[in-house]
Structure formats: structure tokens, C-alpha cells
Amino acid sequence: MRRPGWKRRRPRRPAHRPEPENDHKVATYILLIAILSAGALAALLLGRRAAASAVGALASIAAGACGLISGGTALAGATWDLRLPWSVPMGSFHVAADPLSGFFLCVISLLCGLCGLYGWRYLAHHAGRRNLGASWCFYLLLFASMAVVVTARNAVLFLVAWEAMSLSSLLLVMFEHERPEVVRAGWTYLVATHLGTAFLLVMFLLLADGGSLEFDTLAPAEGAGGAVFLLAMVGFGTKAGFLPLHVWLPEAHPAAPSHVSAVMSGVMIKTGIYGLLRTLLLLGPPPAWWGFALLGVGAASGVFGVLLALAQHDLKRLLAYHSVENIGIIALGMGVGLLGVSSGNHLMAALGFTGALLHVLNHAVFKGLLFLAAGSVLHATATGELDRLGGLLKRMPATGGAFLVGSAAISGLPPLNGFVSEFCMYAGALSAIAAGGAAAWGGVVAAGSLALISGLALACFSKAFGIVFLGEPRSESAEAAHDPPLSMRLPVQLLAGLCVALGLCGPLAAAAAAPAVAGIAGGRAAPAVVELLWWVSGAALLLGALVAALALCRRRLLRGRTVGEGPTWDCGYAAPGARMQYTASSYAMPIVKMFRGVLGTTEHLQRPEGLLPRSASVRTHTGDPLLERAYRPAFAAVAWLAARLRWLQRGRNQLYVLYIALAVLALLVFELGGRP
Amino acid sequence: MTFLSVLHLLLALAGAPLLAGIIHRVKARTAGRRGPPLLQLYFDLGKLLKKGAVYSRTTTWVFKAGPIVGLAAAVLSLSLVPLGPVPAVAAFPGDLILMVYLLGLMRFVTVLAALDTGSAFEGLGASREVQFSALAEPALLLGLGALAATARDMSLSGIFSGLSLPAAPPSAAPVLLLVSAATFIVLLAENARIPIDDPNTHLELTMVHEAMVLDHGGVDLAAIEYGSSLKLWIFAALLSGVALPVATGSSAADLLLHLAGVLAVAVAIGLVESGMARLRLLRVPQLLLAASVLSLLALALALR
Numbered sequence: 001m002r003r004p005g006w007k008r009r010r011p012r013r014p015a016h017r018p019e020p021e022n023d024h025k026v027a028t029y030i031l032l033i034a035i036l037s038a039g040a041l042a043a044l045l046l047g048r049r050a051a052a053s054a055v056g057a058l059a060s061i062a063a064g065a066c067g068l069i070s071g072g073t074a075l076a077g078a079t080w081d082l083r084l085p086w087s088v089p090m091g092s093f094h095v096a097a098d099p100l101s102g103f104f105l106c107v108i109s110l111l112c113g114l115c116g117l118y119g120w121r122y123l124a125h126h127a128g129r130r131n132l133g134a135s136w137c138f139y140l141l142l143f144a145s146m147a148v149v150v151t152a153r154n155a156v157l158f159l160v161a162w163e164a165m166s167l168s169s170l171l172l173v174m175f176e177h178e179r180p181e182v183v184r185a186g187w188t189y190l191v192a193t194h195l196g197t198a199f200l201l202v203m204f205l206l207l208a209d210g211g212s213l214e215f216d217t218l219a220p221a222e223g224a225g226g227a228v229f230l231l232a233m234v235g236f237g238t239k240a241g242f243l244p245l246h247v248w249l250p251e252a253h254p255a256a257p258s259h260v261s262a263v264m265s266g267v268m269i270k271t272g273i274y275g276l277l278r279t280l281l282l283l284g285p286p287p288a289w290w291g292f293a294l295l296g297v298g299a300a301s302g303v304f305g306v307l308l309a310l311a312q313h314d315l316k317r318l319l320a321y322h323s324v325e326n327i328g329i330i331a332l333g334m335g336v337g338l339l340g341v342s343s344g345n346h347l348m349a350a351l352g353f354t355g356a357l358l359h360v361l362n363h364a365v366f367k368g369l370l371f372l373a374a375g376s377v378l379h380a381t382a383t384g385e386l387d388r389l390g391g392l393l394k395r396m397p398a399t400g401g402a403f404l405v406g407s408a409a410i411s412g413l414p415p416l417n418g419f420v421s422e423f424c425m426y427a428g429a430l431s432a433i434a435a436g437g438a439a440a441w442g443g444v445v446a447a448g449s450l451a452l453i454s455g456l457a458l459a460c461f462s463k464a465f466g467i468v469f470l471g472e473p474r475s476e477s478a479e480a481a482h483d484p485p486l487s488m489r490l491p492v493q494l495l496a497g498l499c500v501a502l503g504l505c506g507p508l509a510a511a512a513a514a515p516a517v518a519g520i521a522g523g524r525a526a527p528a529v530v531e532l533l534w535w536v537s538g539a540a541l542l543l544g545a546l547v548a549a550l551a552l553c554r555r556r557l558l559r560g561r562t563v564g565e566g567p568t569w570d571c572g573y574a575a576p577g578a579r580m581q582y583t584a585s586s587y588a589m590p591i592v593k594m595f596r597g598v599l600g601t602t603e604h605l606q607r608p609e610g611l612l613p614r615s616a617s618v619r620t621h622t623g624d625p626l627l628e629r630a631y632r633p634a635f636a637a638v639a640w641l642a643a644r645l646r647w648l649q650r651g652r653n654q655l656y657v658l659y660i661a662l663a664v665l666a667l668l669v670f671e672l673g674g675r676p
Numbered sequence: 677m678t679f680l681s682v683l684h685l686l687l688a689l690a691g692a693p694l695l696a697g698i699i700h701r702v703k704a705r706t707a708g709r710r711g712p713p714l715l716q717l718y719f720d721l722g723k724l725l726k727k728g729a730v731y732s733r734t735t736t737w738v739f740k741a742g743p744i745v746g747l748a749a750a751v752l753s754l755s756l757v758p759l760g761p762v763p764a765v766a767a768f769p770g771d772l773i774l775m776v777y778l779l780g781l782m783r784f785v786t787v788l789a790a791l792d793t794g795s796a797f798e799g800l801g802a803s804r805e806v807q808f809s810a811l812a813e814p815a816l817l818l819g820l821g822a823l824a825a826t827a828r829d830m831s832l833s834g835i836f837s838g839l840s841l842p843a844a845p846p847s848a849a850p851v852l853l854l855v856s857a858a859t860f861i862v863l864l865a866e867n868a869r870i871p872i873d874d875p876n877t878h879l880e881l882t883m884v885h886e887a888m889v890l891d892h893g894g895v896d897l898a899a900i901e902y903g904s905s906l907k908l909w910i911f912a913a914l915l916s917g918v919a920l921p922v923a924t925g926s927s928a929a930d931l932l933l934h935l936a937g938v939l940a941v942a943v944a945i946g947l948v949e950s951g952m953a954r955l956r957l958l959r960v961p962q963l964l965l966a967a968s969v970l971s972l973l974a975l976a977l978a979l980r
Contacts, residue, residue, distance in 0.1 A: 413780055414774065427770035430773070430824055433821050434827075441979065447818065451818070456810050458806060462791065465788065466787070539778075546752060564731075567732060567734075569732070581796060
């Protein structure tokens with residue numbers, strides 16, 4: 001059977017081939033890197049001065065524009081290829097953009113540019129006290145390294161950019177390094193990201209098979225495909241936040257400044273998805289179990305992520321867990337796509353991968369929006385604790401309206417962008433179910449878990465928006481909140497506009513992403529996908545028209561009648577107060593209790609006692625069960641073992657030289673002993 | 677789309693409030709009472725539409741948007757629902773997902789409007805609503821998936837015309853039976869009926885859906901009540917299509933047959949409500965889980 005888009009083993013091309021004529025196409029990319037490097041240097045030199053923020057923000061906006069042009073042209077088919085001399089062994093500075101790289105470059109540039117603008121005023125109150133220049137330098141380096149990651153065509157360059165990305169984001173997370181929880185988050189992130197990179201190193205060595213490390217020539221040895229796939233799942237999955245490798249994500253993302261959280265959650269974790277897609281392209285036609293593996297991981301990450309999000313009391317932590325959920329959804333889409341490829345169902349493959357790629361974009365847009373809006377809340381009230389907020393929509397109308405759009409979008413509701421990508425995945429799953437066969441069970445897993453995830457996500461985001469922005473303020477700081485300045489409102493509102501636009505123009509987005517999808521899924525079913533999405537767009541438009549018509553009707557009906565105001569009716573109680581409202585914890589309690597077996601929520605309850613009870617309290621806490629039950633004990637065991645080996649470390653140089661000599665001797669014996 | 681599809685949409689828009697009247701009449705008769713008139717909900721809607729409005733000072737525009745967006749979503753969702761073999765006004769592959777998600781949008785705006793009042797009771801109702809529907813959604817989608825697997829089609833209208841006798845494969849019978857049971861449970865949960873919720877309760881603490889609309893009145897309440905009756909029609913039409921998989925050959929006869937089916941569903945709801953008490957809230961998730969299991973069983977049979 002001929003499968004779409006795959007070549008069995010790429011021909012090994014010569015290392016030096018004539019350069020294609022692509023100077024003008026490369027120019028915007030080089031400009032992007034140049035702006036970011038110059039900006040990073042300038043910001044570093046400016047140090048604590050407020051001007052550092054201005055330089056950083058301007059550089060990220062300019063670079064974002066360049067990246068959008070560069071990525072957009074590559075996505076439209078104008079691919080380019082650039083090789084520069086680089087004196088690293090096995091490495092070459094080889095970057096190129098095909099539609100897939102172009103797509104990710106667009107997403108990265110869009111969000112990094114807008115978040116840079118937001119960060120300008122967000123960090124302003126730190127001016128003179130903290131080293132803003134360093135923070136902006138790392139921000140721009142993070143942007144640049146992500147741009148290189150998605151365009152690198154040499155494994156050494158890729159890994160160097162990957163490490164630069166991890167380290168610059170780590171340093172960004174450590175911005176408020178005097179807070180102990182930030183330091184702890186940094187450590188967790190550092191360990192996790194390096195463990196992931198270790199798997200990638202092995203993966204690339206397996207792929208290279210002793211030969212060159214250029215992506216053009218990388219192909220797995222016969223029979224090693226499965227091993228490479230698993231290594232990629234672990235290595236890239238750590239960055240993306242696949243369960244059970246996600247534990248760093250809910251620690252690190254909330255600890256960072258909000259515009260950095262937005263970039264990390266919105267696009268940085270997507271480089272893991274990019275890596276996985278690139279590896280799949282290198283690996284050739286997939287067996288069915290790869291699809292099932294991705295579906296399993298996606299379903300677990302999605303359901304578990306949203307459940308943990310639901311149990312959180314902190315706004316940014318809740319959003320961070322939602323990234324785990326959304327990465328799970330993307331994995332579900334990729335799983336559907338892979339099963340489509342392996343079972344020869346072109347429509348299913350196209351729908352799955354289109355859904356996954358569009359969700360990469362959509363999640364970047366709405367998660368960026370939500371983190372930035374959460375940043376504005378934090379900026380205005382100095383707390384992210386849900387149960388101390390409330391009533392913010394009246395006080396922060398711009399931020400609140402945008403947050404509402406983002407909440408509906410992330411819950412996958414029509415007519416917004418989240419629905420478009422989830423619809424693609426559902427439709428792919430449904431086409432598998434309707435076609436029957438083994439792949440149909442993949443469709444069942446995808447559709448069933450998507451349905452559960454979206455129901456729980458709706459619960460979670462009605463809680464997040466409802467508790468934070470609706471009702472009465474639960475604290476004085478929430479009472480006094482107000483919208484942030486224009487430069488912080490604008491990115492949030494632009495992203496909200498994009499949520500609506502992408503929801504209405506789903507088919508255009510799918511058509512734009514089609515070249516990137518075609519590389520993996522074949523292009524045969526692309527027109528069918530676009531046609532299907534026109535129905536969704538039509539429904540979205542019709543919904544808007546219906547809402548407008550009904551609103552006009554109501555206005556007509558109420559004209560001339562008395563429209564009064566009063567207190568909320570609370571069953572006859574005369575003085576409803578803010579403390580009588582449902583809290584975030586009580587709202588989520590039924591679902592959290594239902595799943596307490598998996599969540600491991602602890603509850604401290606002090607009951608009211610006696611006839612005239614003085615005090616009563618209830619506290620619930622949901623940590624990460626994997627972190628607490630698996631990783632902590634495992635790392636404690638490692639620490640215990642290491643402590644047992646302490647006697648080796650005496651602090652005397654002579655002894656260490658002896659160790660080296662012994663090791664060399666042992667190696668010699670081992671090497672010679674094997675020879676006849 | 678045919679003329680009859682449009683006719684079904686119009687009949688549903690006009691006749692949906694009648695279903696509540698039928699349920700009440702059945703309940704009254706089984707209890708030996710005469711009961712309110714069949715058209716009571718129409719009278720109520722007419723009365724509400726003539727009223728002014730009182731809004732809580734706590735609320736924002738979200739509270740006013742809720743009923744309108746909810747009603748719009750319900751109307752659009754209804755236009756995707758076929759009546760047995762009579763196709764829907766619009767049909768395309770995957771339309772069942774849009775249908776379910778439009779109902780999700782309706783729920784989302786209702787829940788937000790409830791939370792907007794800052795009332796403890798409305799928060800309580802919203803919290804229960806999202807819990808139950810998060811469990812009902814997989815049951816419904818998997819059930820529809822089982823039908824898609826049996827009919828080998830991806831659009832609701834295609835599925836239902838493919839399932840109707842004589843076109844249906846003989847192996848479809850057990851699948852249809854299981855999906856009917858699952859759909860009926862989801863119907864009861866999504867439309868706030870006994871044994872999941874009691875629409876007649878007067879104690880706020882025991883309410884689910886009703887608690888969310890305590891603060892709505894006048895035109896807004898009319899939009900909510902009408903939207904709810906459309907939602908009931910959607911589920912009744914789906915259930916009639918699954919439980920009564922018959923195509924007579926004449927489209928007009930199909931329409932009449934399945935209209936009778938929709939009314940029969942209302943009678944069935946009335947009988948269930950007369951014969952059972954409410955479940956304890958803690959038992960409701962188990963019932964909904966059972967519906968999911970029924971749907972999964974149906975899928976396993978259909979994919980065998």
C-alpha cells in the first residue's frame with residue numbers, strides 16, 4: 001500500500017551541494033536573529049535602567065514581525081536553506097525552513113512579539129531594583145533559540161539551540177530568585193529538562209547510525225525505528241509536558257513573570273511537539289502502535305491535566321496544568337493522524353494532523369491571552385489566589401472580556417478557535433469509527449477522552465472566569481483593581497480578537513497550514529478538510545447573527561418598560577455578602593471528590609464545635625500526585641544511595657588520581673580481554 | 677435538506693413548549709389529578725414576555741448575554757437534528773460534534789450568568805450542573821459514535837436514515853437498544869428531570885438547574901425556559917430516531933411517525949417522573965457512568 005507523504009528512506013545527499021538562490025528569503029530570518037542578538041546585548045548593557053524594558057520590548061516586536069514574514073513565506077511554499085561555516089565537530093550551522101518550520105516560526109514570532117510588548121510595562125515597577133536588562137536579554141535569547149530550534153537542520157545545532165532555549169527560560173523563571181518556591185521550581189525545571197535532553201542525545205546518535213548528523217541524512221537503522229520513537233516521546237515529551245513527565249511544568253510556569261509564563265506555556269512547550277513531528281518525518285511510515293501510544297499518552301495527559309487544574313486554587317497554576325491538558329489534546333490529534341497514515345485513511349490522517357497543528361496555534365493564542373490576562377490580575381490585585389478575587393469584570397472590563405473569550409476558546413466552544421481544532425480531531429476520530437477496523441478503537445479513545453476533557457475544561461474555566469471576574473470582590477485588593485495601561489491591554493485584546501477571527505476563519509487557517517500537514521499526512525484530503533471547516537465557519541456566523549437578532553428583540557420588548565435594579569435574590573436573606581458566595585474550592589469540590597482516588601487531595605477540616613462555635617475552617621490541597629508519590633521517593637532513593645557512596649569522596653587529590661588510574665586500567669583490561 | 681426538514685424545524689420551534697405540558701399532564705393523571713392545561717408553558721412564556729426586568733446590582737453584561745446566547749445556541753443545535761429518517765436542515769460530516777458543543781455553549785453561558793449573581797445558591801446549582809454534564813457528554817458522544825459505526829456515516833442525518841429499517845443492518849438491533857438506554861439517561865440528566873434533578877422542587881438547596889436561574893425574570897427567563905424546551909425536543913428527536921428506527925418509505929409519514937415518537941418520549945418522561953423519586957446527589961455520577969458504559973458496550977458491538 002502506498003502511504004501518503006512518506007519516503008521509505010531518504011537518499012543520502014552529499015554534504016556540499018550547490019546553494020539555491022534564496023538570498024532574499026533568508027534575509028528576514030537573518031534580520032530576526034540579528035535584531036534579537038543586538039537587542040539582547042543592548043538590554044544587558046542597560047542593566048537596571050527602565051530603558052532596558054523599552055529596548056527589549058521593541059526588539060521583540062520587530063523580531064516578531066520579521067519572524068511572521070519569514071515563517072509565513074516558508075509556509076506559503078517559498079522554502080529556503082542556509083549553511084554557514086561553524087567550527088564545531090560534527091556540527092554545521094545549517095538552517096532551513098520548510099512549511100512545517102515556517103508554521104512553528106509564525107506561532108513563535110506572533111506570541112513572542114505580543115508578550116514582549118506586554119512585558120514592557122509589566123516589569124516597569126521592578127526598574128532600578130532588579131536587573132531588568134538580564135531578564136530581557138534572556139527573553140530575547142529564548143525567542144532566538146526557539147527560532148533556531150524549529151529551523152535547525154543539523155543535530156548538533158539543534159541540541160545547542162535546545163539547550164540555549166532551556167537555560168534562557170530557566171533564568172527567566174528565576175527572575176524573583178529570593179522566593180524559595182521560585183528556586184525550587186527552577187531546580188525541578190533544570191533537572192527535568194536535562195533528563196529530557198539526555199534522551200534526545202541518545203536518539204540522535206541512534207538516528208545518525210554512525211554517520212553524519214545532518215537532518216538530510218538522518219534515518220534510523222533497520223529495526224531501530226521503534227526505539228527512536230520512544231526516545232523522542234520521552235525526550236521531546238519532557239519539554240512538551242506529556243504525562244508523567246509534566247511535573248516541572250506546573251512548578252516553573254507560574255513562578256515566572258506572566259509574559260514569560262505566556263511564552264513558555266504558549267510556544268516553548270510546542271517545540272517539543274515540533275521535535276516529535278520532525279522526528280516522525282525522519283522516521284518514515286509509522287506502525288499503528290505509535291498512533292496508539294500517542295493516543296494513550298494524550299488521553300492520560302489531557303484528563304489528568306484538566307483534573308489537576310480543576311483542583312488548583314491559584315490562577316497561574318491552574319493555567320499551567322491546563323497546558324498539560326492541551327498538550328494532551330495535541331497528542332490525541334497526532335495519534336489520530338498517525339493511525340490515519342498507518343491505516344491508509346487519508347481523511348483521518350489529514351484531519352488529525354490539521355487538528356493538532358491548528359491546536360498548536362490556537363493554544364498559543366488563547367493560553368498566551370489567559371496568562372497575560374492573569375498577569376494583569378496579578379498586577380492589579382497582587383494575588384493570584386482565586387478565593388481572594390471576584391467581581392473583576394466591572395473593575396477591569398477590558399481584561400475581563402478578553403479572559404472570557406479565552407475561557408470559552410480553551411473550553412473548545414463554538415464559535416471560537418478552540419472548537420475548530422477540536423472539531424478536526426473529533427471528525428478524524430469519527431471517520432475512523434465510521435470506517436471500522438483496528439484504527440476505529442483509536443477513534444473511540446480520542447473521541448471519548450476529548451468529550452470528557454472538554455466537559456471538565458468547561459467546569460474548570462467557568463470556575464476560573466466565574467470566581468475571578470464575576471460576583472462580588474472577596475478582598476480589598478480585588479475591590480480596588482483596575483485595568484492595566486494600554487501597552488498591556490493591547491496584546492491581550494489582540495489575542496482575543498485572534499481567538500474570534502480564527503474561529504470564524506477556520507478553513508482559511510487550515511488551508512494555510514495545509515502545506516505543513518501535507519509533509520506528514522499527504523495532501524490528498526486537504527480540500528475535504530477545508531470544505532468541512534466551512535460548515536463550522538458558517539455555523540459560527542449564523543450563531544453571531546442569531547445572537548444579534550435576539551438581542552435586538554429583547555431591546556424592542558423592554559423599550560418603555562421599567563428596568564430596575566436590586567440586590568441579588570438570596571432566598572429572602574436581606575444582606576447577601578461577598579463571603580456568602582460560592583468559592584473556587586466549593587465549586588470544584590464535587591468533581592474533585594469524585595476523582596479523589598487519582599488526585600490524592602488532602603483535606604484539613606476543623607468542625608464547628610459546641611453550642612457557640614468560635615471557629616471552623618476547611619483547607620484542601622491538591623499537590624501533584626506523581627511528583628509526591630513517584631518522583632520525590634525516587635529522587636530521595638537516589639540521594640540515599642549517593643550518601644552511601646560518600647566514603648569515596650575524601651577531598652584528597654592523590655586519591656582521585658588513583659581512581660583515574662584504576663579506571664583507565666580497568667578499561668584497558670576490558671578492551672584487551674575481549675580480543676583473542 | 678428537504679421541505680420536510682424545514683417543516684420539522686418550524687414544528688419543533690412551535691411545539692417544543694408542548695412537551696412540558698404533556699409531561700405535566702401525564703404526571704397529574706398518574707397521581708389522579710387533573711393537572712394544568714397542556715399549553716401552560718405557552719401561557720407562562722407569553723406572560724413573561726410582557727414583563728419588564730429587574731437586574732441585580734452585582735451582575736454585569738454576562739448575566740444579560742447568558743439567556744440570549746443560550747437560546748441562539750439551542751436554535752442552531754436544533755437545526756442540526758434530524759427527525760428519524762427526515763434529514764436535518766443542515767447536514768455535514770461531523771455535525772453531531774457541533775450539535776453537542778452548541779449545547780455545551782448553552783450550558784457555559786447559563787453557568788456564567790448564574791455565577792454573575794454572586795448568590796450562593798446559583799453557585800451551588802452551577803457547580804452541580806457542570807459536574808453532571810461533564811459525565812453526560814462522553815456518554816452522548818460515544819453513543820452517537822456507536823450509531824456512526826453501525827451506519828458507517830459521519831453526519832447525523834446520514835446516520836439516522838442509514839439506521840432506519842429496512843436499510844438498517846440486522847446486527848444493529850442490540851446497538852440501538854443500548855444507545856437508546858444511554859440517550860434516555862443523558863436526556864434525563866441534561867434536561868433536569870427526575871431522577872437526576874427535580875424541576876418542581878421548591879427548596880433551593882436541592883435544586884440543580886433551577887437554582888441557576890433564580891435571579892432571571894421577564895424576557896430573560898422566557899428565553900431560558902424556551903431554550904430548555906428546545907433542548908428537550910433535541911434529545912426527544914434523537915431518542916425517537918434511535919428507539920424507533922423505522923422509515924415507512926413516504927417522508928410525510930416518517931415525519932408524522934417520529935413526531936408521535938417525540939410526544940411518546942415526553943409521555944415516557946412523565947411516567948418515569950411519576951414512578952421514581954430523585955436519586956441522592958452522590959448516586960447521580962454512578963448513573964451517568966452507567967450510561968457511558970452502555971455507550972461503550974454499544975460501540976464494542978458495533979465495531980465487532
